[in-house]
Amino acid sequence: MKKLITMLILFFMCIGYSQDPPLKLGVAGLTHGHVGWILSREVQSDINMVGIVETNTELAKRLSEEFGFSMDIVFNSMDEMIKAVKPDAIAAFGNIKDHLIIVQGAAPKGIHVMVEKPLATTLEDALKINNLAKKHNIQVLTNYETSWYETNVKANSLLEQGTIGELRKVIIRDGHKGPKKIGVSNEFLEWLTDPELNGGGAITDFGCYGANLMTWITKGQIPNTVTAVTQQLQPENNPNVDDDATIILTYDNKMAILEPSWNWPIGRKDMELYGTKGAVYSDNPTQLRLRLSKGYSDYTEETFLLPERDKPYDDPFSVFANVINGNLILEPFNVYSLENNLITMQILQAAINSAKSGTTIKLETN
Missing domain, CATH: 3.30.360.10 (Dihydrodipicolinate Reductase; domain 2)
Structure with missing residues (x-):
């Protein structure tokens, strides 16, 4: 009986230790209409929003009041946010042209990026993003609402x-x-x-x-x-x-x-x-x-x-976290x-x- 109890304790300890800690997520931009998807997301164990980059203080304050995040985590630049909160990943919610700039700032530091569709404004920018992702071995995912269908x-x-x-x-x-x-x-x-x-x-x-x-x-x-x-x-x-x-x-x-x-x-x-x-x-x-x-x-x-869709495919941030943690390997040419x-x-x-x-x-x- 004691042996069985010991084995059960070890089993549950292993489960506890194997659980990945929440990823620290930075949000780059608040102007995209889809940003509410992350700001209103219920607290889960996979991702924890730790910082926001937004130069429009009025917009940040308005969304802070609406969604309840602290203005203390709002920064004026990517470098400032990265230095202060050291995110594991960044979700882009600004204009599409900025996607390349965000990856340029994140990739050399090993920070993964997810952008809202489309990947870039031009094929030239998309190829630059691809080169940065390959060079620095980071994930760059593009989120489409139809991915959830x-x-x-x-x-x-x-x-x-x-x-x-x-x-x-x-x-x-x-x-x-x-x-x-x-x-x-x-x-x-x-x-x-x-x-x-x-x-x-x-x-x-x-x-x-x-x-x-x-x-x-x-x-x-x-x-x-x-x-x-x-x-x-x-x-x-x-x-x-x-x-x-x-x-x-x-x-x-x-x-x-x-x-x-x-x-x-x-x-x-x-x-x-x-x-x-x-x-x-x-x-x-x-x-x-x-x-x-x-x-x-x-x-x-x-x-x-x-x-x-079944978890984690019912939520793009869950997909993002699972891909980064190596718990999910997406099929070739997936959306x-x-x-x-x-x-x-x-x-x-x-x-x-x-x-x-x-x-x-x-x-x-x-």
Whole structure:
């Protein structure tokens, strides 16, 4: 009996010692509308927010009152925050152009980084980020809301199982009425509609979702060609950037149509996969429909109502912590990965160039 008790004590001690301590997380910027995801996150054992970089004191005070963090952890620069709190990781919640600057400040110190989509404003910046990550052996993840959708995972699983046959066409639609119309903060709107700070308008803000998902679905295939057109349908609200785009990607045996827009009457992030036997519709985060062909126009339809993704995939910060701690090894070309998002940026850069030049851009597919 004593031997059994001793073994149980040792077992529970091992469990206690094997648990990773909370990662110290710094937050770089507060202007991104998604920053509430970390500021409102319930206390968990994986990540502890220890510092914030924000030069807009008024904004910091406003969010401090809303979310309850102390102004004592707010700093004016990355160097100041890193020196004071020594973070293990940094989450970027400012403009997209600053992603490179954040990685330049973090990588040499071995600090991991997660940015909000897209990875960068240009392919040139994305390649610099990649070089820094490889040189200093850090993780750089890119967070997309659609990474959390169980419907996308189910759709891809049905495709891989051969349920809808060989993939022939993908249609991905993302967007909303436009940042001003949905009432984003002035600080967010200011850089979202700046072509330098955001890389473009809807073509980058929402075009990245489809490019990211296609790169995941195709396991890292680079499209043969990229053709894009953009329009500005709300010049009064978005005077310096596009607010509507269509991007066509061609591959050897399939194609994709991406429709990012700030002109959808209803916010959406949905995906349709069309195969030789049927189609899958990811309508939203929880509803998926499967149609299988019967003859010319008849079909069977099954609707799936799905839960949130299992832990740690239900929360991007949990994914970030588990990847850093080595508890989670993500699949090649997964939606968070640097290798995926380099191709995503290659597609976005080609789309921007295509829209500007009015030509189809051919890519080196190796």
